[in-house]
Amino acid sequence: DTGVSQDPRHKITKRGQNVTFxxxxxxxxxxxxxxxxxxxxxxxxxxYFQNEAQLEKSRLLSDRFSAERPKGSFSTLEIxxxxxxxSAMYLCASSSRGGPKQNTGELFFGEGxxxxxx
Amino acid sequence: AQKVTQAQTEIxxxxxxDVTLDCVYETRDTTYYLFWYKQPPSGELVFLIRRNSFDEQxxxxxxxxxNFQKSTSSxxxxxxxxxVVDSAVYFCALSDLSGGxxxxxxxxxxSLIVHP
Numbered sequence: 001d002t003g004v005s006q007d008p009r010h011k012i013t014k015r016g017q018n019v020t021f022x023x024x025x026x027x028x029x030x031x032x033x034x035x036x037x038x039x040x041x042x043x044x045x046x047x048y049f050q051n052e053a054q055l056e057k058s059r060l061l062s063d064r065f066s067a068e069r070p071k072g073s074f075s076t077l078e079i080x081x082x083x084x085x086x087s088a089m090y091l092c093a094s095s096s097r098g099g100p101k102q103n104t105g106e107l108f109f110g111e112g113x114x115x116x117x118x
Numbered sequence: 119a120q121k122v123t124q125a126q127t128e129i130x131x132x133x134x135x136d137v138t139l140d141c142v143y144e145t146r147d148t149t150y151y152l153f154w155y156k157q158p159p160s161g162e163l164v165f166l167i168r169r170n171s172f173d174e175q176x177x178x179x180x181x182x183x184x185n186f187q188k189s190t191s192s193x194x195x196x197x198x199x200x201x202v203v204d205s206a207v208y209f210c211a212l213s214d215l216s217g218g219x220x221x222x223x224x225x226x227x228x229s230l231i232v233h234p
Contacts, residue, residue, distance in 0.1 A: 033221070042122075042209050042224035043163070056217060089161070106153070107222060109163040 002027060004110035006092050012116045013082055020078045021113040025094030032075050033107060034067055035091040036060065043091055049075060082117045089114050120145045122212050122225035130231045131200055139195040139228045141210030147171075150214035152186065152193045153222060157207040169193065200232045 005024045013019050025032045030051050035043035046065070047057045051072035061067075064082075069075040079086055093107035121144040131137050143152065154166040167177065169186050177184045181198045197204055207227045213220040 035224075040127075040226070042124075042211075042226045045221055045223070048219075048221060056219065056221065091163070093163075106165055106168050107163075108165065109155075111160065111162045 004092055004094050004108055006090075006110040006113045008113060009111065010114045010116075012118065014118050015084060016081055018078065018080045019082055019115060020076055021090050021092075021115075023075045023077070023092030023110060025074070025092070026096075026108055029094035029096040029108070030072065031095045032069055033093040033095075034075070034077050035093065037089045037091055037112070038087075046077075079115070082115075084117045087115055087117045120147075120150075120212050120214050120216055120223045122210050122223055124210055124225035124228050126228045127226070128229040128231065130233065132233050133202060134199050136196060136198050137200050137230065137232075139197075139208050139210075139230065141193045141195065141225060143191050143193065143210070143212045145212060145214045145216070147214035147216060150212060151220065153211040153213070154184065154193075154195050155209045155211060155224075157209065157227070159206070163209065166195075197230075200230075202232050202234050205230060205232045 007022045011019055033048040034046040036046055037043045045058050046061050047067050049069040052069050064080045067077045089112040091109055091112045093109045095107050123142045126140055150171045152169045155163045156166055157163045167184055174186050183196045185194045207229045209227045210225045211222040213222045
């Protein structure tokens with residue numbers, strides 16, 4: 001199966017530690033998104049990439065968060081100095097079809113990486 | 119700014135009942151897209167449908183149907199003859215160009231529980 005894959009699926013860490021999540025999108029997709037989902041809430045947009053370029057970042061993405069997509073393939077989301085409020089499911093999604101004003105938002109999601117900060 | 123409201127937090131029905139999930143949206147754009155996604159207990163969101171703002175035709179796919187009404191800014195989702203496998207959280211989403219590119223904004227979701 002060549003769907004969106006995320007790693008690790010679960011991560012438990014202590015407050016103050018750094019964590020990194022990886023996302024491998026569907027191979028032919030040029031757009032990659034990161035969302036965060038907390039219990040009882042819908043996914044909240046964090047950032048997205050068009051190929052290797054990070055085109056938009058949400059205000060939710062504090063300075064402790066950084067995302068990269070080298071070579072326009074897989075992406076990593078790093079959280080530095082984790083806080084308990086960072087505990088959430090981090091969702092990656094990908095989509096294809098053209099540039100920012102052509103892709104209308106049909107996303108293919110991975111199963112998510114659940115972060116628990118103690 | 120775009121906004122999606124799903125007022126129903128949780129709906130509980132018995133198998134074979136029909137159920138409607140409500141979605142109300144806000145946008146200043148005339149061109150926008152509406153979506154429904156399903157999130158089963160396994161966690162992976164699954165795309166169900168996309169509608170654009172210029173197509174108000176209702177759509178039916180098997181037991182699923184969608185009612186798009188621009189006059190009330192609503193995009194409701196009906197499951198006919200519900201089944202236990204329909205139990206999931208359903209999210210309505212909206213994308214427009216308010217931020218310069220189409221990035222879906224999701225509602226808080228409606229948890230549907232179908233009892234046997």
